[in-house]
Amino acid sequence: MWIGRILASLRHAGGNQGISASPAQPHVRQPGTPINAGLRLLTVDEILESNRELVGRIKLCYGCDAASFSADLLAPIRHYLAYVNQLPATMDSYFTADGGLARIGLETAFYALQATDSQIFAGRATISNRRVLEPRWRRATFIAGLCNELHRALSHVRVVDAKGSEWQPYLMPLSRWSKEKNLGRVHVRWQASQEARALGLFALPMIVPAETMCDLAQDNAIIVPHMLASIAGATMYHEHSVMYRLVRHAAALVIHRNLRSLNGGAPGRPAQHVARYLVEAMRELVLSHHGWQPNIGKSRLWYGQDGLFLVWPNGINDVVKLLEDERLPGIPDSATGVLDILESADLVRAQSAECRVWTIYPPGGTEPVEAIKLSSPSTILAVLTPRPSPLPLELSAEPAGQTPPDLPAAPSNDTAPVAQAMQADDSQRRGVAVPVEAPKHKRECMQLSLPEMGEMPPPTGEGPVEATDQGAAGTASTRTPREGSGKRHRAVLSAPMRLNPEVAVALTDIVGTLSGEPPSACLLDNGVLFVPLGELARRGIDARRAQRALADAGMLAAQPDGERIHTQEMHGAKVPGLLINAGCVSGLQLEKTSEKAHGGGHDAASSI
Structure with missing residues (x-):
């Protein structure tokens, strides 16, 4: 009995050793689970101190005195840090450490601000106007980069305290909520949510005060819309948004560098951003x-x-x-x-x-x-209006083999001579000679002669032209006279075949108004056709789609400033539009030539 107990204890010890020797599985945080250790919150001054070097680089890049930097950039920085505090940016992708959301905002804002030094935001404005608006463009670009990932605080995380009370990001910043609750640590719960960048606009008034918005909107009406569109991840279709491009490039650079540092310099798993x-x-x-x-x-x-x-x-x-x-x-x-x-x-x-x-x-x-x-x-x-309808079939299903339809049966040999005889007899009654079909065994080596064509009498001026028929002599047929040189030729679009068909239809309709009743929907001047964006939008074509299609077709007129959208006065108002090479429009030159020749004829007649 005691031998059995010894053997059982040995087996039990061996089993425990086998269990303890197995490697421990790493703990992976899943959406909806809190961080056990909790997130330690800091004051705004402490967060600024931990990012002192980066803030110093931002001040040096902005290039102004301490008072201007404090009013223009440091104030929104402090408000942004008070709102996000020590929240991480993502759960398991990039900037996952404490304070990651604050860090990615500061780095994106810095690189976006640095890229503004070599950019011209308002290319069509005058030099004096650009000089006045340039500082506002730079400050708006910095704010757009700072708040580029702000939407994550409203959609991807939930912050709760030990008692289960939850922070409401639409009401107040995280630092203010923790101060009212007298909290030093909070728990962060990740929730699976679809990216909705426009949510960042709801928290923007807590970061950018109304006075700053008024200053950015002074003497212009485009800086604030471009900044809001960049934060929301929207695209400005009527104008090329330099700010959106700079912020997007800065964010991609910052995230790419952070992912490479986390992976030891080697590319890791695919970046979902x-x-x-x-x-x-x-x-x-x-x-x-x-x-x-x-x-x-x-x-x-x-x-x-x-x-x-x-x-x-x-x-x-x-x-x-x-x-x-x-x-x-x-x-x-x-x-x-x-x-x-x-x-x-x-x-x-x-x-x-x-x-x-x-x-x-x-x-x-x-x-x-x-x-x-x-x-x-x-x-x-989703960007197409109306949305296309699916085909009434499954594309992944292999179609069943279909036999071609039966061809009509050829007439039998015994009925063919009868049909030929009836056709010949009918032709003889009408006085028309019809060649008889040759036998089948001689068809390959037989050469048929071409039918003789009767001579057509030449046209005589503008009067009717008489023609005689062999079967019905004396029957006259009339021809309508040719139209004179006074006919107006309609302006038509001569576009390349590679032009988008929907854009081509809209442009054809717009160009056709040049030869119609005034007012026309476009303007032709100095070899350039000006097409308003409003006319394209009225026909279901947005500006960005038209720009891309016309550029691919090589129809846009080259401009010294490189801008594709220009503003011209038309019908008493300044409207934006595209400049197209007038060589793509045909019919106007013919019309002018015809009218000129017609006018010359009158002059000659009067001189005689």
């Missing part, structure tokens, strides 16, 4: 590129009952090519890298665990096409 830039590029292609119109011949997009598919890899290559000019850090240079990012952001659906690429069968195609399937068609097609 890049998916935003990829979606924006695909939406721009849908609006401006003819090859991205869904369900047309050789299209990059196919929309069926089973979802929206993007042709692989040519569709992804178009996106990479579009983003090459911006040189955003972290953008992969291969289609496979882009697919990895889209898959990590849950924007695409794989066909199976082993294969991410689908095989689809577009209608009218001779061969199957490889494509990737998007999780939601509205991710890209």
